[in-house]
Amino acid sequence: MHKVRIVQTLNLVNVDNRLDAIEKAGYNSFLLSTSDVFLDMLTDSGTNAMSDKQISKMMVADDAYAGSQSFKTFEKSVFDIFGKKLILPVHQGRAAENILSKTFVREGSFVPMNYHFTTTKAHITINGGEIAELFTPEAMVIKSSNPFKGNIDLERLDNYIKDKGKENIAFIRMEASTNLIGGQPFSLENLHGVRKIADKYGVIIILDASLIGENAYFILKREKAYENKSINEILIEMCDLCDIVYFSGRKVSSARGGAICTNSLALFDRMKHLVPLYEGFLTYGGTSIREIEAMAQGLYETIEENVVGQSPCFINYMASELDKLGIPVILPGGALGCHVDAMQFLPHIPQEQYPAGALVTAYYIASGNRGMERGTISNDRGRDGRDTPADMELMRLALPRRVFTLSQVEYAIDRLNWLYQNRNLIGGLTFIEEPPVLRFFTGRLAPVNDWPVKLVEAYRKDFGESL
Numbered sequence: 001m002h003k004v005r006i007v008q009t010l011n012l013v014n015v016d017n018r019l020d021a022i023e024k025a026g027y028n029s030f031l032l033s034t035s036d037v038f039l040d041m042l043t044d045s046g047t048n049a050m051s052d053k054q055i056s057k058m059m060v061a062d063d064a065y066a067g068s069q070s071f072k073t074f075e076k077s078v079f080d081i082f083g084k085k086l087i088l089p090v091h092q093g094r095a096a097e098n099i100l101s102k103t104f105v106r107e108g109s110f111v112p113m114n115y116h117f118t119t120t121k122a123h124i125t126i127n128g129g130e131i132a133e134l135f136t137p138e139a140m141v142i143k144s145s146n147p148f149k150g151n152i153d154l155e156r157l158d159n160y161i162k163d164k165g166k167e168n169i170a171f172i173r174m175e176a177s178t179n180l181i182g183g184q185p186f187s188l189e190n191l192h193g194v195r196k197i198a199d200k201y202g203v204i205i206i207l208d209a210s211l212i213g214e215n216a217y218f219i220l221k222r223e224k225a226y227e228n229k230s231i232n233e234i235l236i237e238m239c240d241l242c243d244i245v246y247f248s249g250r251k252v253s254s255a256r257g258g259a260i261c262t263n264s265l266a267l268f269d270r271m272k273h274l275v276p277l278y279e280g281f282l283t284y285g286g287t288s289i290r291e292i293e294a295m296a297q298g299l300y301e302t303i304e305e306n307v308v309g310q311s312p313c314f315i316n317y318m319a320s321e322l323d324k325l326g327i328p329v330i331l332p333g334g335a336l337g338c339h340v341d342a343m344q345f346l347p348h349i350p351q352e353q354y355p356a357g358a359l360v361t362a363y364y365i366a367s368g369n370r371g372m373e374r375g376t377i378s379n380d381r382g383r384d385g386r387d388t389p390a391d392m393e394l395m396r397l398a399l400p401r402r403v404f405t406l407s408q409v410e411y412a413i414d415r416l417n418w419l420y421q422n423r424n425l426i427g428g429l430t431f432i433e434e435p436p437v438l439r440f441f442t443g444r445l446a447p448v449n450d451w452p453v454k455l456v457e458a459y460r461k462d463f464g465e466s467l
């Protein structure tokens with residue numbers, strides 16, 4: 001358990017200022033300034049609350065360009081929690097993806113996976129590879145009781161490798177608490193199945209462990225065979241089944257940084273030289289030594305049920321309450337955030353007008369809260385220049401670990417309920433400035449008509465001068 005000892009003041013600006021702010025931000029929540037944001041539900045990346053122990057460890061870090069003692073502490077922690085002894089530190093998760101893709105992906109390579117993540121896909125495709133998302137049919141069911149919607153379809157995986165040829169498979173990628181389908185976990189039974197197939201064909205498994213703590217928590221709670229195991233035992237078993245484990249330290253360890261880890265010296269040696277080239281020396285990897293200490297401590301904290309279960313408990317509460325109100329959300333609740341289904345929320349907005357992006361805009365106007373678009377805007381265009389329609393159009397409302405109170409979650413629910421009653425006022429968006437890669441970060445959009453003004457008018461009618 002925990003109590004809150006450090007607090008930060010938040011701003012809730014009035015609805016006219018919110019309309020101004022989102023207009024200036026090109027209707028892209030990434031481009032909002034935090035001075036205009038009330039509850040920042042953009043992400044959990046680098047925004048989980050740190051513990052007093054993490055902060056105190058940062059103060060005794062051994063700052064050195066090379067050979068830092070703090071790196072030894074980090075190595076020990078990675079070994080104790082993930083069971084891997086060879087570690088390459090990097091400045092964040094996507095830096096690990098750069099090194100992994102540069103090492104293993106070639107023109108004509110294929111990478112089967114349970115589902116893509118934006119930066120992962122970008123790194124694989126930029127190196128000439130092609131991804132295949134071999135999820136099970138349940139993964140796309142918004143309201144479901146399936147506990148493991150992040151499972152990979154083992155039959156599809158086997159057939160895919162047979163079809164493409166094992167020599168063309170760069171690696172199999174499994175993502176813990178699969179981010180873009182609502183933070184949904186895979187089971188250990190499924191991962192054992194993946195291992196069997198990998199061994200059959202002699203291909204390696206790379207595990208994206210950025211959200212592994214929550215996935216292990218869901219295994220503990222939802223997979224019968226593991227109900228009497230500890231989270232530490234589950235984490236070790238997950239990592240033992242994979243040849244390489246990488247993570248964003250911004251997420252899993254509630255700090256900043258990241259790492260690639262393995263027990264194979266041959267694999268380690270293939271990647272090692274890229275760390276000084278792209279990141280920094282092998283004992284700090286482009287992040288600060290203080291963050292190396294914070295990651296080491298943060299990893300130890302991921303084996304505590306109260307730490308990795310906090311965000312899933314709040315998410316489950318929020319998703320269940322929204323469901324009771326008839327608001328379409330991903331069920332069961334997963335990791336990272338509560339995911340609202342914009343396709344059902346806004347059935348009148350076609351995918352070409354980005355319903356998830358429109359919902360994020362409208363929700364910001366209605367609440368001052370910032371969510372993230374996880375739909376077609378988050379997909380880059382295909383080689384033919386056309387939009388790649390997303391499988392799901394989601395507004396993600398992140399609940400970083402130990403950051404919000406339940407009354408703030410109630411506020412978030414209440415404003416979303418108001419918006420749901422006024423959903424017919426919401427219209428679509430269109431791009432006016434569009435970068436060629438990872439367009440969702442910095443692209444600018446505009447509403448297709450003056451619907452945001454109409455939404456503000458409706459808000460004023462119901463809320464008057466109240467914020």
Ligand code: F0G
Pocket residue numbers: 042043044045092093094095117119175179208210211248249250251258
């Ligand atoms: N893998 C997963 C599953 C992630 O969720 C992220 C980041 C990364 C890799 C990349 O890590 O940001 O440290 O470079 N997810 C953040 C999010 C950005 O908001 O979901 P990074």
